[in-house]
Amino acid sequence: MTENPTSGTPLVVLVGPMGAGKTTVGRLLADRLGGTFRDTDEDIEQAAGKPISEIFVDEGEEHFRALEAAAVRAALAAHPGVLALGGGAILDPRTRALLAAHPVAFLDVGVHDGIRRVGLDAPRPLLAVNPRARWRELMEARRPLYLEVARAVVATDGRTPDEVADAVLEALELKTV
Ligand SMILES: Nc1ncnc2c1ncn2[C@@H]1O[C@H](COP(=O)(O)OP(=O)(O)O)[C@@H](O)[C@H]1O
Ligand SMILES: O=C(O)C1=C[C@@H](OP(=O)(O)O)[C@@H](O)[C@H](O)C1
Numbered sequence: 001m002t003e004n005p006t007s008g009t010p011l012v013v014l015v016g017p018m019g020a021g022k023t024t025v026g027r028l029l030a031d032r033l034g035g036t037f038r039d040t041d042e043d044i045e046q047a048a049g050k051p052i053s054e055i056f057v058d059e060g061e062e063h064f065r066a067l068e069a070a071a072v073r074a075a076l077a078a079h080p081g082v083l084a085l086g087g088g089a090i091l092d093p094r095t096r097a098l099l100a101a102h103p104v105a106f107l108d109v110g111v112h113d114g115i116r117r118v119g120l121d122a123p124r125p126l127l128a129v130n131p132r133a134r135w136r137e138l139m140e141a142r143r144p145l146y147l148e149v150a151r152a153v154v155a156t157d158g159r160t161p162d163e164v165a166d167a168v169l170e171a172l173e174l175k176t177v
């Protein structure tokens, strides 16, 4: 295992917009690094006992963001493997401040690949209406925040998840098992 025995904090944290491949690439990276994978969206769903789309409908986005901030804080403090965040986690200034102490990779993607990928996947409540325009709008507002927290920026357009995982390892100079 290349887990981080001294601090018990993540070897790598993935941020970026919906469809960047954080969850998919995070799993691959955990395999390569010999650590475990954690995704704060999954932590939130498990704790709430329902999918994120239902949390948005039942309790609203603000409530989801509060759960998300707590889930990210807990995972950053204690998860020694690979951690993927949800696309909007970086909206919280306290989360961004915490991320400053961690090896964060921003998985970048353009609207074309981003939208194609989310179209193949589980529903994202923020993209339920006018997905293309919404995705662009969100990315425009959030790009500076992704850049603010990132130690490495990794382009994912036209790359397979395996190629993206390789690029993250290289950019952050991480050693595989
Ligand atoms: N580099 C890639 N190329 C093609 N498809 C991808 C790539 N990365 C992820 N996907 C697919 O896109 C969808 C969304 O990926 P996911 O990892 O959930 O993104 P995120 O967690 O960043 O929203 C999934 O169906 C996944 O299999
Ligand atoms: O960008 C966002 O605000 C969101 C991204 C989603 O995660 P992914 O980025 O893993 O799709 C999930 O947290 C929720 O639907 C909100």
Ligand SMILES: [Mg+2]
Residues within 6 Å of the ligand: 022, 023, 039, 041, 084, 085, 086
């Ligand atoms: Mg995800």
